[in-house]
Amino acid sequence: MFESAELGHKISKTVWKKEVPELRGALLDAQLDLLQSKKFPVIILVAGVDCAGKGETVNLLNEWMDPRHIETHALRDLTDEELERPQMYRYWRVLPPKGKIGIFIGTWYSAPLLENVYGTIKNAELDQRLERIVHFERMLCNEGALVLKFWLHLSRDEQKKRLKSLEKDPKTRWRVTDTDWQHYKLYDKFRKVSERMLRTTSTAESPWTIVEGSDPNYRYLTIGKALLAALRQRLDAAEPPQHDEPIPPIMSTIDNLLILKTLDMSKQLKKSDYEDELEKYQGRLNLLTRHAGFRKLSVVTVFEGNDAAGKGGSIRRVTQALDARLYRIIPVAAPTDEELAQPYMWRFWRNIPRKGRFTIFDRSWYGRVLVERVEGLCGRGDWMRAYGEINDFEEQLVRNHTVVVKFWLSISQEEQLRRFKEREKIGFKRFKITDEDWRNREKWGEYEVAVCDMIDRTSTDIAPWTLVEANDKYYARIKILKTLCERIEAALGKI
Amino acid sequence: MFESAELGHKISKTVWKKEVPELRGALLDAQLDLLQSKKFPVIILVAGVDCAGKGETVNLLNEWMDPRHIETHALRDLTDEELERPQMYRYWRVLPPKGKIGIFIGTWYSAPLLENVYGTIKNAELDQRLERIVHFERMLCNEGALVLKFWLHLSRDEQKKRLKSLEKDPKTRWRVTDTDWQHYKLYDKFRKVSERMLRTTSTAESPWTIVEGSDPNYRYLTIGKALLAALRQRLDAAEPPQHDEPIPPIMSTIDNLLILKTLDMSKQLKKSDYEDELEKYQGRLNLLTRHAGFRKLSVVTVFEGNDAAGKGGSIRRVTQALDARLYRIIPVAAPTDEELAQPYMWRFWRNIPRKGRFTIFDRSWYGRVLVERVEGLCGRGDWMRAYGEINDFEEQLVRNHTVVVKFWLSISQEEQLRRFKEREKIGFKRFKITDEDWRNREKWGEYEVAVCDMIDRTSTDIAPWTLVEANDKYYARIKILKTLCERIEAALGKI
Structure with a gap:
C-alpha cells in the first residue's frame, strides 16, 4: 500500500x-x-x-x-x-x-x-x-x-x-x-x-x-x-450526487399483523390507584437522581406518539419528579439556519446532556422515519439510511453511559377523534387543533406502517422502544415513570 | 431593606x-x-x-x-x-x-x-x-x-x-x-x-x-x-419599550480637524524594505506564539477600514506567520437566526478564543457604530449606548489576559477610487465591486465622522485603536505586524 x-x-x-x-x-x-x-x-x-x-x-x-x-x-x-x-x-x-x-x-x-x-x-x-x-x-x-x-x-x-x-x-x-x-x-x-x-x-x-x-x-x-x-x-455537477441507488421496498408483514395492533388499548388505571402510583414512582425517580452513581450516568428520553396522545402531560409528570436544575427539554421545532447547514443529526448532537443530567426530547431524530418519510420531506434513501444512522448514534450514547429511553405513546383512532373534538370545544389556545392535525389523521395507515418499521428497525437491546398504551392517560403516565425508573436502576446496577 | x-x-x-x-x-x-x-x-x-x-x-x-x-x-x-x-x-x-x-x-x-x-x-x-x-x-x-x-x-x-x-x-x-x-x-x-x-x-x-x-x-x-x-x-405593550430617550447630538469638532485628517497618507515603504521587514516581523510574531507565556494569553484582533483598504491582504500577512492550528478568522457576515434571537454582542461572545489562541475579526462589533449608524440600521440610542457596551466588553477581555488589538485601515478617497477602478478592470470575481461599494463611497463624509467618533470613544488605554495609513499596502502591512508584535510582547512582559 x-x-x-x-x-x-x-x-x-x-x-x-x-x-x-x-x-x-x-x-x-x-x-x-x-x-x-x-x-x-x-x-x-x-x-x-x-x-x-x-x-x-x-x-x-x-x-x-x-x-x-x-x-x-x-x-x-x-x-x-x-x-x-x-x-x-x-x-x-x-x-x-x-x-x-x-x-x-x-x-x-x-x-x-x-x-x-x-x-x-x-x-x-x-x-x-x-x-x-x-x-x-x-x-x-x-x-x-x-x-x-x-x-x-x-x-x-x-x-x-x-x-x-x-x-x-x-x-x-x-x-x-x-x-x-x-x-x-x-x-x-x-x-x-x-x-x-x-x-x-x-x-x-x-x-x-x-x-x-x-x-x-x-x-x-x-x-x-x-x-x-x-x-x-x-x-x-449539475445535481448533488444521488446517493439514492435503487432502494428495495420495505416489506410489510403480509398478514397485516402489525406490532401496534397487538397492543391492548383497553388498559387503564383507576384515579385513586393512579394517584398512589404517581407518588410512588415520582418519589422513586427523584431518589434515583440523588444516588451517588447517578453522577456517572446521563439520561436521554425520547417522547414520540400520535398527535394528542399525551406527550406533553407525560413529560410534565416526569419533570415534576426532577429538580429543574437537572433536566432540559428539547421541543423539536423547525431547524434554525445554523442547523440546516449541518448534517441532520447535528441539532440533536448539540443537545446531548452532560453527566448527571437528563435531556428530554419532545419529538426527536425519529422525525426522519416518521413525518419526513410519510410526508415525503426527504428522499427514500435518506430515511432508509436513517435507521442505521440512528442506531449508530444511540450506540454511541449508550457506550458513554447514557440511558436511552424511548416511548411511543399510542392511542386509537377513535380516542384521537374524541380528544380532537374535545380540544376544539374547549378552545384553549394552548390545545389548538390545526388543519395539519386533521390532515395527519387522514394518513393514519401510512403513519402506522412507518411506526412499525421504526420499531422493528430501531428497537435494540441497548435502546429499546417502550410502547405505551395511552388511551388511558393514567395508565400511560405510570407505565412511563415505571419504565424510566427501571431503566435507570438497571444502569445504576451496572456501575 | x-x-x-x-x-x-x-x-x-x-x-x-x-x-x-x-x-x-x-x-x-x-x-x-x-x-x-x-x-x-x-x-x-x-x-x-x-x-x-x-x-x-x-x-x-x-x-x-x-x-x-x-x-x-x-x-x-x-x-x-x-x-x-x-x-x-x-x-x-x-x-x-x-x-x-x-x-x-x-x-x-x-x-x-x-x-x-x-x-x-x-x-x-x-x-x-x-x-x-x-x-x-x-x-x-x-x-x-x-x-x-x-x-x-x-x-x-x-x-x-x-x-x-x-x-x-x-x-x-x-x-x-x-x-x-x-x-x-x-x-x-x-x-x-x-x-x-x-x-x-x-x-x-x-x-x-x-x-x-x-x-x-x-x-x-x-x-x-x-x-x-x-x-x-x-x-x-403596543410597541417595544422605547429606550431611546432624547439623545443629545454628538458634537463634532467645530473646526473640522478630524483625527483621520491628521494622518500622513503619503507614508510608504520600498518593496525591498518591505520584504525584509515582512520576514523580520513575521518571524518575530511566530516566535512570540511559541513563548511559554503565550499559553496564558489570548489575542483578539479587529480589522476595520474603508472598503478596499486592504483588510484581507493584511490578515493574510498575519496568518502567514501563524500556525493554522492557533487562529480562527471570523468574517462578520449577516447574523444567523440564532444570532438574531440574542443580544447584539452574542455573535462575538461565542467566538472568543481560548488561551494560547488568536481570533481575528474581519469587521467586528464596531459595525454598530459604523455601518449601522450611518445607514440607519439601528436606532440612535442603540449605537450611542454601543460605545459603552463595547468598552465594557473589551475590558472583560483584557481582564481575562486577552490582548485586544484594533486596526483601522485608512485610505484616501482618491486611492479608493483608483482601487475600485482597477478591480473593475481586472474583473476577478473575488474582487467584485458591488453597487453597495459605490453607494458607501458617496457617504464618505458621514463615515469619516462615524470613524472619528468611534476612535474618540473606544480607543482606550487597555484596548487602543491603531490607525494605519494604508494608501501604501507595504507600509500598512508592516505597521500592523509591528504593532501586533509589540502589543503581545508588552503583554508577555506583564506575565
Missing part, C-alpha cells in the same frame, strides 16, 4: 513555479464558488507519519486559499465538557457548515491507531472502532459533505533523516519531541497498523490519498491538485 | 386554592404568547439566603408553566472551557433566545457576594464588580430582555428554624450541608453585604424584588404574580 509513496517523488523548482500560481487561482475560485453556493461542507483530514509535514501542509492550504473561510482543528486533550459526552462529540461540534472548509489534524483516526500500536486495544476492537468511523464518514457523505482524507507517508529511512535534520536546525529543534523518537522506534508497528487502518477505511465515498511526504513541493502540489479536482467535480 | 420581608407574610390555604388555578392558567397563556410572538427573552434570577427555597420555587415555576420552553441553570464549578474565557462567558453562552425563559439559580451575583463575605475582595472591588453587573443587565434590558430578579429572604431566626427542620426530616437532611451552617454563623455579615449589593444593583430597568421566604405559599404566589404582571405588561 505504501510502495508508491516510497519512490522518492519530487517536483522540480521549474514545475513548481509554473504550476503554483495557476493552482492557487483555481483553488481560490473554487473556494469562492463553494462559499457562494453553500452547496456542501468540505472536511479535510490530514493524517500520517510523524514529521511528514502535516502542519506545514495545512498552513500552506490556508495560505493558498482564503483563510477566512477555513477552520483548522488540532484537537488534542479532551476538555472536561467533551469528556462527559460521546467520543465523537468534539468533532460534531466543530464540523464546518455548508460553504465552508474544515481541516482536521489529529483526526478521529489518531486515538484508535495509537491505542492499538501501544497495545491498549486489540485488533478486534481496532476494527470495531474503524467500522464506526466508516459509518460516521458515510453518513457525512450521504448528508452531502465532501470528505477528503490525506495520509502523509515517509519510509523508515526518510523519517529518520527528517527527524535528524529538524533536530540539527536550532529553529526547528523544538518540533522534535521524545514521543517522535519513541514512535520512530515503533515504525514497523505503526506501518502495519496504519496499513490495516487505511485499508479498512478507504471507502468509495471517502477514499484515502496516500502522499509521499519527503519532498514538500511534491506533497503540497499533490494535495492542492487533489483538493481542486474534488472541489470542481462537486461544484460543477 | 429587609424589614418588610421579616413580617411573617403568610398565605392561607383558602386563598392559595382560590388563586393558584387562575394564576397558572394566566402564566401558561402569557408563556404561549411569548413563545409565539418571539418578542423578547425572559431572564429570571433567583437568589437569596441559603435554604430560603430557591430550588423549590424554581421547580414550581417549571411546573406552573410549560417546562419545554424554560431552561434552568444552576452554574457551579467552572468547566475548563469557561475558565479560559471572561467571567461572564458561562452566562453569555446560555442566555435564552427571544420567546424563551431562562431561570438562573447561582447567578452572576454569587461570586462577588461570597468573595466579599469571606474577605477575598474588599468593598471597593465588590462595588466595581457590581457596577459591571449593572452595566451588563442594562445592556440586556436595552437589547429587549425582560430581566426579573428575586431575592428570597429569611430572618436570622427563620433561617435557623428552617435549617433545623430540614435536618430533622430524614428525607430532606441531605439538603443541609456544613457550608449552610457556616454561612448561618456569618448571617450578619451576609445580611450586610447582601443589603449593599441589592441597593447598588436595583435599577429602574431591573429592580430586585425581595420576597420573604419562610411561608412557601406566600413565596410562590408573590413570585408567580410578579412574573405574570411583568410578562403581561411587556406582551401587551
Whole structure:
C-alpha cells in the first residue's frame, strides 16, 4: 500500500513555479464558488507519519486559499465538557457548515491507531472502532459533505533523516519531541497498523490519498491538485450526487399483523390507584437522581406518539419528579439556519446532556422515519439510511453511559377523534387543533406502517422502544415513570 | 431593606386554592404568547439566603408553566472551557433566545457576594464588580430582555428554624450541608453585604424584588404574580419599550480637524524594505506564539477600514506567520437566526478564543457604530449606548489576559477610487465591486465622522485603536505586524 509513496517523488523548482500560481487561482475560485453556493461542507483530514509535514501542509492550504473561510482543528486533550459526552462529540461540534472548509489534524483516526500500536486495544476492537468511523464518514457523505482524507507517508529511512535534520536546525529543534523518537522506534508497528487502518477505511465515498511526504513541493502540489479536482467535480455537477441507488421496498408483514395492533388499548388505571402510583414512582425517580452513581450516568428520553396522545402531560409528570436544575427539554421545532447547514443529526448532537443530567426530547431524530418519510420531506434513501444512522448514534450514547429511553405513546383512532373534538370545544389556545392535525389523521395507515418499521428497525437491546398504551392517560403516565425508573436502576446496577 | 420581608407574610390555604388555578392558567397563556410572538427573552434570577427555597420555587415555576420552553441553570464549578474565557462567558453562552425563559439559580451575583463575605475582595472591588453587573443587565434590558430578579429572604431566626427542620426530616437532611451552617454563623455579615449589593444593583430597568421566604405559599404566589404582571405588561405593550430617550447630538469638532485628517497618507515603504521587514516581523510574531507565556494569553484582533483598504491582504500577512492550528478568522457576515434571537454582542461572545489562541475579526462589533449608524440600521440610542457596551466588553477581555488589538485601515478617497477602478478592470470575481461599494463611497463624509467618533470613544488605554495609513499596502502591512508584535510582547512582559 505504501510502495508508491516510497519512490522518492519530487517536483522540480521549474514545475513548481509554473504550476503554483495557476493552482492557487483555481483553488481560490473554487473556494469562492463553494462559499457562494453553500452547496456542501468540505472536511479535510490530514493524517500520517510523524514529521511528514502535516502542519506545514495545512498552513500552506490556508495560505493558498482564503483563510477566512477555513477552520483548522488540532484537537488534542479532551476538555472536561467533551469528556462527559460521546467520543465523537468534539468533532460534531466543530464540523464546518455548508460553504465552508474544515481541516482536521489529529483526526478521529489518531486515538484508535495509537491505542492499538501501544497495545491498549486489540485488533478486534481496532476494527470495531474503524467500522464506526466508516459509518460516521458515510453518513457525512450521504448528508452531502465532501470528505477528503490525506495520509502523509515517509519510509523508515526518510523519517529518520527528517527527524535528524529538524533536530540539527536550532529553529526547528523544538518540533522534535521524545514521543517522535519513541514512535520512530515503533515504525514497523505503526506501518502495519496504519496499513490495516487505511485499508479498512478507504471507502468509495471517502477514499484515502496516500502522499509521499519527503519532498514538500511534491506533497503540497499533490494535495492542492487533489483538493481542486474534488472541489470542481462537486461544484460543477449539475445535481448533488444521488446517493439514492435503487432502494428495495420495505416489506410489510403480509398478514397485516402489525406490532401496534397487538397492543391492548383497553388498559387503564383507576384515579385513586393512579394517584398512589404517581407518588410512588415520582418519589422513586427523584431518589434515583440523588444516588451517588447517578453522577456517572446521563439520561436521554425520547417522547414520540400520535398527535394528542399525551406527550406533553407525560413529560410534565416526569419533570415534576426532577429538580429543574437537572433536566432540559428539547421541543423539536423547525431547524434554525445554523442547523440546516449541518448534517441532520447535528441539532440533536448539540443537545446531548452532560453527566448527571437528563435531556428530554419532545419529538426527536425519529422525525426522519416518521413525518419526513410519510410526508415525503426527504428522499427514500435518506430515511432508509436513517435507521442505521440512528442506531449508530444511540450506540454511541449508550457506550458513554447514557440511558436511552424511548416511548411511543399510542392511542386509537377513535380516542384521537374524541380528544380532537374535545380540544376544539374547549378552545384553549394552548390545545389548538390545526388543519395539519386533521390532515395527519387522514394518513393514519401510512403513519402506522412507518411506526412499525421504526420499531422493528430501531428497537435494540441497548435502546429499546417502550410502547405505551395511552388511551388511558393514567395508565400511560405510570407505565412511563415505571419504565424510566427501571431503566435507570438497571444502569445504576451496572456501575 | 429587609424589614418588610421579616413580617411573617403568610398565605392561607383558602386563598392559595382560590388563586393558584387562575394564576397558572394566566402564566401558561402569557408563556404561549411569548413563545409565539418571539418578542423578547425572559431572564429570571433567583437568589437569596441559603435554604430560603430557591430550588423549590424554581421547580414550581417549571411546573406552573410549560417546562419545554424554560431552561434552568444552576452554574457551579467552572468547566475548563469557561475558565479560559471572561467571567461572564458561562452566562453569555446560555442566555435564552427571544420567546424563551431562562431561570438562573447561582447567578452572576454569587461570586462577588461570597468573595466579599469571606474577605477575598474588599468593598471597593465588590462595588466595581457590581457596577459591571449593572452595566451588563442594562445592556440586556436595552437589547429587549425582560430581566426579573428575586431575592428570597429569611430572618436570622427563620433561617435557623428552617435549617433545623430540614435536618430533622430524614428525607430532606441531605439538603443541609456544613457550608449552610457556616454561612448561618456569618448571617450578619451576609445580611450586610447582601443589603449593599441589592441597593447598588436595583435599577429602574431591573429592580430586585425581595420576597420573604419562610411561608412557601406566600413565596410562590408573590413570585408567580410578579412574573405574570411583568410578562403581561411587556406582551401587551403596543410597541417595544422605547429606550431611546432624547439623545443629545454628538458634537463634532467645530473646526473640522478630524483625527483621520491628521494622518500622513503619503507614508510608504520600498518593496525591498518591505520584504525584509515582512520576514523580520513575521518571524518575530511566530516566535512570540511559541513563548511559554503565550499559553496564558489570548489575542483578539479587529480589522476595520474603508472598503478596499486592504483588510484581507493584511490578515493574510498575519496568518502567514501563524500556525493554522492557533487562529480562527471570523468574517462578520449577516447574523444567523440564532444570532438574531440574542443580544447584539452574542455573535462575538461565542467566538472568543481560548488561551494560547488568536481570533481575528474581519469587521467586528464596531459595525454598530459604523455601518449601522450611518445607514440607519439601528436606532440612535442603540449605537450611542454601543460605545459603552463595547468598552465594557473589551475590558472583560483584557481582564481575562486577552490582548485586544484594533486596526483601522485608512485610505484616501482618491486611492479608493483608483482601487475600485482597477478591480473593475481586472474583473476577478473575488474582487467584485458591488453597487453597495459605490453607494458607501458617496457617504464618505458621514463615515469619516462615524470613524472619528468611534476612535474618540473606544480607543482606550487597555484596548487602543491603531490607525494605519494604508494608501501604501507595504507600509500598512508592516505597521500592523509591528504593532501586533509589540502589543503581545508588552503583554508577555506583564506575565
